Amino acid sequence: MIGMFDSGLGGLSVWRELTRQLPDEPVIYFADRAWCPYGPRSHQEIAARSERIARWLFDQGASSLVIACNTATSAAAAPLRARYPHVPIIGMEPAIKPAALATETGEIAVLATRATLAGDKLEQLAARYRQQARIRLLPGDGFVEAVEAGELDTPNARQVVARALSPLAGTRTDQIVLGCTHYPFLAPLIAEAAPQATLIDPASAVCRQVHRLIALNALETPASEPPRYRFVTTAGAPDMQAFIGRVLGRDARVETLALD
Template sequence: MIGMFDSGLGGLSVWRELARQLPHESVIYLADRAWCPYGPRSHGEIEARSTRVVEWLLAQGATSIVIACNTATSAAAAKLRRHYPGLPIIGMEPAIKPAALASRSGHIAVLATRATLSGEKLQRLAAHYHEHVRITFLPGDGFVEQVEAGELDSPQTRNTVKQALADLADSDVDQIVLGCTHYPFLAPLLASAWPQAELIDPAGAVCRQIRRQLETHHLGSPLAQQASYRFVSTAEHTGMQDFIARVLDIETEVEPLTLA
């Protein structure tokens, strides 16, 4: 079983792609909505909380971990891999490389939370490509909150997206990297607000990495196996249940969890 977590609903964009690419793999998905968003919290807080979440997922029978959150990946992945040697732990990787390779104008944008944008991992990756492309960094202020509220196309959400992309005015950006797993749920609004750019969602590449890790560690399920899915939330769970039904078209129960 794959254990997957995010601060909230955003990681469901990764789960959606995983269910498409690996329909035989069972997943337990934990939305840590009691701590959402992770972004404003300190590195140490996110690291400690992620460790607690992974402990719980392993106790439920998870044999691999997917950190479906850019902020948690940046803050906690390295420590988790040291703490659990041999355990496949797959995190999010900002898709700067494919955006740089695909750009015709030589100008790309990275749209992410402020915590991710200021993180060492993203800045180090961006520095590697600065010689090849110009990179504009855009904070997606308010994006996570709008997705968590289930407002994917409200007037407020459209205005939030418009404000986030205001710095692109008169630019030649032709690739926008979605650096937060919540953001693919706002892709239609983003595409409408800046139609000249291709949106780069790293979920596909992450799921291919999950497949490779499962094969390497001999943890993959038989292709004929029927996958099972559990969804768990550490805070308000009925809204998550409604979101899954409305956005992912799946009728399921979300289990409430108190995680100290």
């Protein structure tokens, strides 16, 4: 079983791609909506919370872990891998490399939470490609909150997106990296606000890595029965259930768990 977690609904964009690439794998998805958003919290808080969630997922039978959250990856991937060295742990990485390789104008942008933009992981990644492209860092203030509220195409969501993308006006930016798993759910509005740019979502590459590692570690589930999908949240189960039905087109029962 694959365990996945995010601060909220954003990681469902990764879940959607994972279940497309690995249709036979059971997945348990954990949304920590009581703590959402993670962005304003310290790395120490996020790392401790992530370790608590990971332990719970392993107790439920998860044999691999997907950190479907860029902020949690930045804060917790390294300590989790150190604590669980024999468990495949896959995190999110902003797709700066493919953006830098694909740009025709030499100008790209990374759209992410302020916590991700301020992290060492992103800075180290950006430093490798600054000679190939000018990299603009754009905070997606309000994006996570809009998605969590189910506002995927409302006047407020359009205003939030337009404000975040306004620094690109008059630039030659032709690639935008979606550096938060919530952001693909706002992709139509982002594309509308920056029609000259191609949006790059790392979910597909991340899920290919999940496939590679579970195969390498002989953790694949035999395709002898339909896969089991389980959804758990620390808050807002009815809203999450409605979101899964409306956005992912799937009927789902969402469990509520009080995680101390």
